[in-house]
Amino acid sequence: MTVKKGYILLTDTGTLFTKLIKLYTKKPYNHASIAFDPDLSEVYSFGRKSARNPFAGGFVKEDITSDLFNQADCAIYSFTITDIQWQKMYQYIQNIEAQKKHYRYNCLGLFGFILNRPIKRKKAFFCSQFVASVLKECNIVDFGKPLSLIAPYDLQNVPDFQLVYQGELKDYHHEHTDDTVYVPFHVAAVEM
DSSP states (O other), X not given: OOEEEEEEEEEEOOOHHHHHHHHHHOOSOOEEEEESSTTOSSEEEEEEEETTEEEEEEEEEEOTTSGGXXXXXXXXEEEEEEHHHHHHHHHHHHHHHHTGGGOEEOHHHHHHHHTTOXXXXXXXXXXXXXXXXXXXXXXXXXXXXXXXXXXXXXXXXXXXXXXXXXXXXXXXXOOOOTTOOOOOTTOOOOOO
């Protein structure tokens, strides 16, 4: 059986929207994405479709070198999966990408999250709800609660996830072999 890795990217982009979310959550990272490679060249989430318009949201393939992420702080986690789980994860995301015009950002679900009342909408996700759905649908993680109540900080608490990097996203230059953990010299202790 072949073993592969997947990656969770948690970010704080410093935008007005994330600052508002941070006021509520009091957590350092308020956006979640999922990636297939340590270089983060294939990163997927639900978020803003345009850096200039926070109200136009939906399924996005994120470019971590874009202006939106230029000042972002981040935490990157890896998780080990089987080849079958990796392929299922890839296919699940590709199916959503192929139908992305039918998907929308789940703003109503964010209000349900705030009220601790799960609001499940068809073909609508917010970022951490999307990442959690990928992980659940592909038999990687069962969160034990409704996916519409999963926040980015819940992803940090998955026992099988390994912290790979924490710091400024623009400083993340992955010199990676499967067994190497890259932590830049300027990052002191990692707060868990």
